[in-house]
Amino acid sequence: MVEEENIEACRKAVEEDDEPKGLYYCFWGPIHWFKMLAVEMHWSFVFGVVSIYGINQGFGGALSRIGTEYYMKDVQKVQPSEAQVYSGITSIPWIIKPVWGLLTDVLPLMGYRRRPYLILSGVLGIVSMLFISLKSKMQLVFAILTLTAGNTAVAVADVTVDACVAQNSIIHPSRAADMQSLCALSYSFGGLLGFSISGVFIHLIGPKGVFGLLTLPAALVSLVGILLSEPQVSNFAYSEVNQKFREAAKAMWTTLKGPDVWRPCLYMYLSLAVSLNINEGLFYWYTDAKEGPSFSKETVGYIFSMGAVGALLGALLYQNVLKNQPLRDMLLWTQLLFGLAGMLDLMLVQRMNLKFGIPDYLFVVIGEAVSQMITRLKWMPLLVLSSKLCPSGIEGTFFALLMSIDNFGGLSSSWGGGLLLHVLNVTRTKFDNLWLVILIRNILRVCPLCLLFLVPKGDPNSFMLSTDDEDETPEPDNIELASLIHSVDSGR
Numbered sequence: 499m500v501e502e503e504n505i506e507a508c509r510k511a512v513e514e515d516d517e518p519k520g521l522y523y524c525f526w527g528p529i530h531w532f533k534m535l536a537v538e539m540h541w542s543f544v545f546g547v548v549s550i551y552g553i554n555q556g557f558g559g560a561l562s563r564i565g566t567e568y569y570m571k572d573v574q575k576v577q578p579s580e581a582q583v584y585s586g587i588t589s590i591p592w593i594i595k596p597v598w599g600l601l602t603d604v605l606p607l608m609g610y611r612r613r614p615y616l617i618l619s620g621v622l623g624i625v626s627m628l629f630i631s632l633k634s635k636m637q638l639v640f641a642i643l644t645l646t647a648g649n650t651a652v653a654v655a656d657v658t659v660d661a662c663v664a665q666n667s668i669i670h671p672s673r674a675a676d677m678q679s680l681c682a683l684s685y686s687f688g689g690l691l692g693f694s695i696s697g698v699f700i701h702l703i704g705p706k707g708v709f710g711l712l713t714l715p716a717a718l719v720s721l722v723g724i725l726l727s728e729p730q731v732s733n734f735a736y737s738e739v740n741q742k743f744r745e746a747a748k749a750m751w752t753t754l755k756g757p758d759v760w761r762p763c764l765y766m767y768l769s770l771a772v773s774l775n776i777n778e779g780l781f782y783w784y785t786d787a788k789e790g791p792s793f794s795k796e797t798v799g800y801i802f803s804m805g806a807v808g809a810l811l812g813a814l815l816y817q818n819v820l821k822n823q824p825l826r827d828m829l830l831w832t833q834l835l836f837g838l839a840g841m842l843d844l845m846l847v848q849r850m851n852l853k854f855g856i857p858d859y860l861f862v863v864i865g866e867a868v869s870q871m872i873t874r875l876k877w878m879p880l881l882v883l884s885s886k887l888c889p890s891g892i893e894g895t896f897f898a899l900l901m902s903i904d905n906f907g908g909l910s911s912s913w914g915g916g917l918l919l920h921v922l923n924v925t926r927t928k929f930d931n932l933w934l935v936i937l938i939r940n941i942l943r944v945c946p947l948c949l950l951f952l953v954p955k956g957d958p959n960s961f962m963l964s965t966d967d968e969d970e971t972p973e974p975d976n977i978e979l980a981s982l983i984h985s986v987d988s989g990r
Contacts, residue, residue, distance in 0.1 A: 535680060539666050542727040546616075547677075548684045549722045550659045554623075555652060556688020558715035560806070564696040564799055565708035566645065567781050573705060574638050577925050578778040582916030584642055585778070589912070591650040592905040596750070598657040599898030604742045609730040615658050616723030623651030623716025631710035648712070655719045657898040662726075664897040667885040678881050679817040682874065686810035693806050697799025750896055753889045761952040762887070763903050766880055769833065769946035770907030774915040774939045779924045779932055780843065784862070789929045791858035801862050808867030812874030825879050826950050832876035837944035839869045844936045847929070883954070915939070 535544050566588075570581040598615070607614035626647040630636065636644070663681065667674040699708050753759055783790040784798060793801070820828065842865035845851055851861040884900040918938065922931040 535676060538670060539677075540727045542722075542725050543662055543666065544680070546659055546662065546722045546726055547680055549718050550616075550655050551681045552684030552688035554655060554715040554719050556685040556690075556806075557692040558688075558712050559652070560689045560692025560802065561696050561699070561708050561712060562648070564693070564700055564795075564802065565705040565712075567778075567798075568700055568795065569641075569705035569709075571782065571785070571926075574641065575926075576638070578782045579916045579920035579924070581778040582775070582912055582919060586909045586912040586916070587642055588645045588649050589905060589909055591646060591653040592656075593902050593909060595653055595657045595898035595902040595905065598654045599661065599896070600743060600746055602658050602661055604746050605739055606731045606734055609732065609734070610728055611731065612658050612662060612728050613723045613726050615654055616726065617720045618723075619651045619654035619658070620716050620718070620720030620723065622654075623648055623719065624713045626651060627709050627712040627716060631706045651716060651719075655722075657901075659722075660897045660901065664885050664888045668888070671886075674885050675817070675821045675882050678878060678885065679813060679821075681881075682813035682878060683810065683817075686806055686813055686874070690803055690806035690810060693799050693803035695799065696802070697794070697796035700795040700799070749889060750899060753887070753896060754899070758954070759887050762880070762883060762954065763900060765946070765949050765952040766884075766900075767903050767907040767910075768949055770904060771910035771914070772942045772945050773836070773911055774918055774942055775908070775911040776915040776919060776935050776939055778916070779919045779929075779935060782924075782926055783847065783929050783932055786927070786929065788927070791862075793859070793862075797859060801859070801866055804863045805866040805870040808870035809874045811867075812871035813878065815871075816875055816878040820875065821879070821882075823879075824955060825883065825953050826955050828879050829876065829950055829953060830947065832872055833946050834944060835872050836869070836876060837940055839865065839872055840936065840940035840943055842868070844933060844940065847933045847936060 566585070567581075570576050570584065576584065602611050602615050626644050630641060630644040630648075633640075663677050666677060670677075696708070699711065703710075754763070781798075784793045784801075786792060842861070846858065846861055846865065851858065884897060887900065888896045915935075918935055922935055924932050924935060
């Protein structure tokens with residue numbers, strides 16, 4: 499009781515602080531914002547979000563992406579269409595995120611629901627990255643399996659911290675947008691740093707050396723698991739785990755089949771699936787000495803770092819200006835701009851930029867930054883909406899289900915892009931039809947505009963998931979087991 503009074507006093511003190519104005523706000527504003535979140539949500543939660551989103555996914559993900567691109571191209575020597583398919587295979591752990599979510603929601607280890615899974619995912623990340631970095635010549639199949647294991651480690655950590663975010667979004671609904679902004683900003687800052695130095699490290703130590711460096715972000719995930727503040731589950735009935743799994747699955751299905759849930763889920767999947775991913779074809783063209791601009795490893799890293807800057811600007815723009823805008827209006831303009839931004843790739847491949855006197859590097863940097871900024875603006879309100887769709891008690895599992903729908907859309911996009919590259923005969927050295935691939939992709943990018951009726955009209959921050967029996971049973975103190983207790987009680 500005393501501790502709660504102290505927290506409330508700290509929260510009021512933070513809110514009553516005189517906020518600096520003018521240029522000073524650029525420095526004090528973020529500090530004030532971090533202080534507010536740390537007081538209301540606990541410092542270990544903020545540390546976990548920054549570590550997992552910013553360092554493990556943002557920084558580590560940037561190094562992993564560039565390292566994997568060059569590993570597939572220079573070490574395994576695969577075609578761009580094949581690399582596109584393999585990247586989809588290694589992303590499968592992200593598609594089965596509900597499995598990890600169910601485990602963290604329903605099956606505690608050593609009395610905790612989140613901490614052990616963070617520790618174990620960190621260990622898996624360390625082992626998998628060490629294995630691929632130390633193996634001198636690895637067969638392609640084993641390389642894909644190892645990269646998939648590394649993605650599994652990141653996905654488990656992601657779904658665990660997502661559960662914490664979704665849980666806090668239910669406890670503090672007015673801070674849902676702030677928490678998503680914290681995730682996005684952390685990811686963008688980490689990605690900016692990672693991409694900025696990735697090309698240098700690829701040049702100095704090669705792709706396998708970069709994989710070795712990724713053991714450090716994985717180790718940080720284990721540290722988050724050790725430090726995370728989480729109440730211990732006492733007297734947990736492990737004999738009822740199977741029943742709880744069934745009840746959790748039933749609760750997920752009941753929630754998912756509601757029109758307020760499945761309609762935006764369908765939009766999220768289709769808007770991703772039809773926007774074909776052809777990144778591997780563009781990457782091979784970027785680095786080709788004959789047909790393309792022949793960018794160096796350092797240049798490729800800097801280009802992607804500018805994309806991270808664009809994503810960061812998008813997150814800042816959403817947090818400070820656009821977070822209260824109607825969802826359909828946001829999606830209408832961002833989807834339209836997303837399709838138009840793709841025309842920059844078409845102009846680049848056709849070398850139209852040179853006719854205007856714009857160097858390839860500058861043109862690519864502008865295109866990458868604009869594209870990533872629009873992408874961030876498009877998905878931020880959908881992430882806020884997703885966190886509001888999660889029913890209490892299985893928030894980790896259900897948020898993971900929503901994100902796995904997005905990831906399945908990404909897999910469909912990646913494999914569809916790989917098929918298009920293969921059909922139009924874009925290879926390691928032939929890029930004659932790359933312009934047509936880009937044009938088809940750009941046309942498909944604007945198709946989701948026909949599906950906007952599937953998403954709610956209003957502000958995503960004001961959306962509340964309606965339930966039929968929310969007033970029948972009082973909510974227990976332990977929010978993780980809330981919906982499961984309701985289901986068990988109703989069955990007795």
